[in-house]
Amino acid sequence: MNSINKHLGLVTKKFNEFFYVDVIDDKKGLTSNRFLCKTRKTIKYKNNFIFVGDRVLFSQTKNTEKNQGVIEQLIKRKNLLDRPSVANISDVYVTFAVKEPELDFSQLSKFLINAENLQVKISLILTKCDLISKKEQDLFLNKLEKWGYITHALKISESNGYNKLLQEFKTKECSLLMGPSGVGKTTILNKIIPTLENKTASVSKKIKRGKNTTRNVELFSLSTNSYIVDTPGFNQKELEIHYLMIQNLFPEIYNQLRDAEIKCKFRNCLHISEPGCILNKDFERYQFYRLLVEQTKNSFHQSQED
Ligand SMILES: Nc1nc2c(ncn2[C@@H]2O[C@H](COP(=O)(O)OP(=O)(O)OP(=O)(O)O)[C@@H](O)[C@H]2O)c(=O)[nH]1
Ligand SMILES: [Mg+2]
């Protein structure tokens, strides 16, 4: 195969054994030139899989009028989110509704912790702010600021909030919306890309939960160098991380220690009850941090004994 005949592309959607791959032009960046591709069976990719967000080299199938191709090579990825599987994310927007479904702060914390594990920039979006008072909204925003997060508050009827968000997304390479079902992730995409009209559905009245309307991960272009990924509402799985690393998932801790002039006495300080610990533990999620360390430590020791 002559490498001149290969195109660089971005995987925007995956279904069964097929992929949509949009051509990335050397000069123009991401284009709307879309190919339907299969992968070459003989190639051994890392994990043997290709995901939405992956950059690939593909060859165009000859003797066909249609845009069809074969993925020849996977370009090394920067990161991979595994639930749902998306590659090369630059920014995660953890999205929750303030009501319908009711805002569950411990569930939100779990999402944030899992997102932090990706080591990308994390922001928060609170949707459905039209369903609560301004006072209540301010309380939420204040709380989340203390957790260490910048939060966008959205009301479906106010286009201003969506416009601002769109401008921000356009400064990022690959933003990903993640959060429970029914919080309004797809609604955000429909608002910022008016031609889209993707399927959304109201929250079930009976069980007060979303109906898992979005079924596939799909990537949408916002400009020639920026795109956004909608994901189905997933629950978060248990964290897989060494207990010493958990402190790196809490901005309340890592921001403090990064700025500190003096350090804790012991290098491997867990900031629990060690002598010479300098961490100011007066923050809301400290008990949650402690609990998470204890649980993870126990399962770590258990797995060492097994
Ligand atoms: N009142 C109000 N309703 C909203 C807002 N944003 C979204 N909704 C409604 O919430 C419902 C769920 O929205 P979706 O966009 O389908 O939610 P989703 O997060 O994509 O859900 P899944 O695809 O199941 O993960 C829809 O009926 C939306 O109209 C908002 O700001 N205010
Ligand atoms: Mg959706």
Ligand SMILES: [Zn+2]
């Ligand atoms: Zn310490």
